[in-house]
Amino acid sequence: MRRESFRITATVAALVLVVSTIVAYGQGAGVHVPEPPSLPAQKAFDLTLDETKKYSRSNNFEIVGHSYFKGDWVVSSARDRGMGCGFNSLRVEKGIGYFAGYDAPPTCFGVLIADVSNPAEMKFLSFIPCNPGTRCNYLRLNARRKILVVGMDANQANPSQPTGGLVPQAGVAFYDVSEPRTPRLLAFFLTLPNGATHGFEIDDRYVYACARLGLTKPGDQELAIIDYGDPGHPGVVSTVHIQGQHVGEEYEPRDQRNLDGTPQHVWCHEVNLHKDRLYVAWRDAGMVIVDVRDRTEPRIISRFDYVPPFHGGSLGATHTTAPVIVDADKYPTLVVVTDEIIACPPGFGRIVDISDLGNPQVISTLRIPHVTDNFDYATGQFRCPSNGGYIHHPWFDFRSASLLYTAWIEQGLRVWDISDPFLPREVGYYLSPRYPGRFPNRQVREAYQDPDSALIYMTDGNGGGVTVLRWVGPIPRRPPVPAIVPGAR
Numbered sequence: 001m002r003r004e005s006f007r008i009t010a011t012v013a014a015l016v017l018v019v020s021t022i023v024a025y026g027q028g029a030g031v032h033v034p035e036p037p038s039l040p041a042q043k044a045f046d047l048t049l050d051e052t053k054k055y056s057r058s059n060n061f062e063i064v065g066h067s068y069f070k071g072d073w074v075v076s077s078a079r080d081r082g083m084g085c086g087f088n089s090l091r092v093e094k095g096i097g098y099f100a101g102y103d104a105p106p107t108c109f110g111v112l113i114a115d116v117s118n119p120a121e122m123k124f125l126s127f128i129p130c131n132p133g134t135r136c137n138y139l140r141l142n143a144r145r146k147i148l149v150v151g152m153d154a155n156q157a158n159p160s161q162p163t164g165g166l167v168p169q170a171g172v173a174f175y176d177v178s179e180p181r182t183p184r185l186l187a188f189f190l191t192l193p194n195g196a197t198h199g200f201e202i203d204d205r206y207v208y209a210c211a212r213l214g215l216t217k218p219g220d221q222e223l224a225i226i227d228y229g230d231p232g233h234p235g236v237v238s239t240v241h242i243q244g245q246h247v248g249e250e251y252e253p254r255d256q257r258n259l260d261g262t263p264q265h266v267w268c269h270e271v272n273l274h275k276d277r278l279y280v281a282w283r284d285a286g287m288v289i290v291d292v293r294d295r296t297e298p299r300i301i302s303r304f305d306y307v308p309p310f311h312g313g314s315l316g317a318t319h320t321t322a323p324v325i326v327d328a329d330k331y332p333t334l335v336v337v338t339d340e341i342i343a344c345p346p347g348f349g350r351i352v353d354i355s356d357l358g359n360p361q362v363i364s365t366l367r368i369p370h371v372t373d374n375f376d377y378a379t380g381q382f383r384c385p386s387n388g389g390y391i392h393h394p395w396f397d398f399r400s401a402s403l404l405y406t407a408w409i410e411q412g413l414r415v416w417d418i419s420d421p422f423l424p425r426e427v428g429y430y431l432s433p434r435y436p437g438r439f440p441n442r443q444v445r446e447a448y449q450d451p452d453s454a455l456i457y458m459t460d461g462n463g464g465g466v467t468v469l470r471w472v473g474p475i476p477r478r479p480p481v482p483a484i485v486p487g488a489r
Contacts, residue, residue: 028349028424030368030414033057035441036431044435045070045082045463049120052433052467060415060428060473064455065119068465069099069112073127075159078107083463085112086437089199090466091141092116092450092457096125096180098148102445102461103135105437106157110136111150113180119455119468125180131188133161133168140202146178147186147231149207151197170195172209174231186231196221199270199320201278205229206237206295208278210268213239215246221268222246223280225295240298242266242285255285259308265316274323277301279335283316287337289357302357304337313343322394324351324418326401326479333483334421336366336404338391345382346390348372349406351421353483363422363483366391368411386410388439393446398454402476405447405456410439413447413458413469419476421483428473430458437462 036057039047045068047055052066068084078086086107087099095117101108110129116122128150130136135155141148154168162168171191176184191197191211198221200209207226213236216222222241228234244251245266255266264284272279278290278298286305292298307317319340323332333355339347349366367373371389375382388410397403402419415428434441443461450457456469 028364028366028416028418028426030366030411030426031429032368032370033412033429033431036433039433041436042082044433045084047433055433057431058429058469060471061430061456062470062472063430063467064470065116065122065468066465067114067122068463069114069122069124071124071127073108073110073112074463075106075109077159078105078463081463083107083437084465086443086461086463087112087459087466088137088445088461089139090446090448090457090459091139092448093141093143094452097122097457097466098139098141098177099459099466100137100139100150101130101135102137102459103155103157104461105463106159107463109134109155109158109160111139111148113177113183115180116457116468122466122468126183128175128183129160130158131169132163133158134170138197138199140200140207141177142202142204144204145231146176147228148175148177148183149173149200149202149228150175151200151209153197154194167194169193170197170211172197172200172207172211172226172234174228174234187234189226189234191224192216198268199281201271201273203273207234208271208273208292210271216241217245217247220245220266223268223271223278223290223298225292225298227295238296238298240290240300242282242288254305258311260311264307265312267316269316269318270320272320272322274325275331277331279321279323281318281321281337283318284312286318287321287335287352287360289354302354302360304352304354304360306362311341311343312339313341313347315340315342317341317347319347319391320393322396324396324401324421324480334480335360336394336418338394338406340392341390342387344384344387345372345374346384346387349391349394351418351424355483364424366406366416366424368408368414371411386440388441388443392444395447395449397471397475398449398451400476401479403471405449407444407446407458409443409445410441412442412444413456415471415473417474417476418480419478421480428471430467430469432458432460432464432467435460435462435464
């Protein structure tokens with residue numbers, strides 16, 4: 001009884017701390033956008049471009065293209081429902097799109113390559129299937145070397161499973177895509193049989209990947225740096241992990257338990273690179289900054305761990321840590337942090353001041369109040385319309401570091417002006433039609449901006465394919481206010 005009373009007291013104290021912290025931060029509040037017009041469920045995967053416009057809602061966006069990318073590459077269970085491909089990460093370069101299939105709901109287990117030079121008439125070119133028993137949710141493109149890098153992660157939803165007593169081969173694959181119609185496998189680097197990989201980043205020579213390796217505890221993922229200078233013979237040059245992730249190690253006290261007693265999830269999840277630093281989302285371990293000037297001797301130089309008092313949910317908290325790059329030759333002072341918390345209340349975004357690496361501080365939040373802050377004082381519980389109202393992946397417009405696109409699953413694509421990072425403002429949105437699937441309305445997973453056309457390519461995980469948008473709203477003229485202004489009082 002005494003122990004339970006302590007837990008309840010601690011949880012209430014944490015809630016008070018969270019609420020007071022939100023008040024202390026600047027709060028960027030998104031708008032409550034009414035759902036688009038209803039459409040018959042049987043028509044959700046058969047909309048023309050004009051109908052896509054009709055059954056969506058947008059502010060400061062022009063809809064210029066959409067494709068479900070239906071075909072034999074869609075698994076039979078999804079084809080029976082008339083669904084297209086569900087996609088996760090993507091890249092577009094010189095009129096060619098590379099789209100990584102998503103697995104929930106099961107639609108596409110592989111990478112689809114398309115001619116997107118005319119967004120209104122995107123054309124299938126080729127499909128790279130995942131290894132049997134894996135999913136291929138993450139990809140990166142080395143445009144200079146024409147090398148496509150694809151992560152493969154053990155997954156039981158893939159209808160193609162290994163036979164003959166074999167297990168799924170998880171790891172990183174390298175393809176020559178100099179001819180997009182006929183991609184050619186250069187090498188597959190096995191991280192661990194029946195293992196896990198997740199988000200990663202690349203430069204011209206190295207892959208910085210979240211993966212389970214030989215010493216990693218089951219269920220965990222650490223950071224592996226893979227040299228693909230010779231793409232036919234890639235190899236690990238170093239790794240980074242949080243204490244407790246290796247077999248035989250014990251987690252530090254701050255990485256063991258949430259306030260309700262459930263275990264934390266300390267997993268490497270996504271990676272961003274700028275200059276010689278990695279900005280790694282490490283779930284309940286928070287934001288981890290890694291110095292990689294010497295790729296063989298990486299070292300952690302900063303960490304912002306906010307779980308507890310915040311709770312990471314069933315998957316852990318931090319999804320992405322994206323540095324705000326104002327000057328490509330300088331280190332950033334701000335990072336946008338997003339939380340993929342599939343719970344109630346759901347995950348939201350933070351802007352973090354990292355001008356002092358030893359003491360990162362949250363200076364504001366990105367929130368959509370009707371899903372994030374809907375608290376019922378009568379019951380003492382948050383209320384949420386569904387479990388798909390969480391922020392997911394951020395992307396900065398290359399024309400202004402103050403213009404931020406955030407994929408927000410059911411809440412569509414949301415756009416923020418962060419020129420005042422202490423008080424970000426929502427300045428646009430796009431809510432696609434309702435593509436029913438894992439979440440009732442939509443599953444907007446990522447957005448990517450074509451560096452040539454400035455068009456925004458947006459993926460939907462519910463079998464809704466790819467939507468192409470043009471931002472027609474204002475482009476902030478000023479970069480974000482620095483977190484610390486020398487001499488300011």
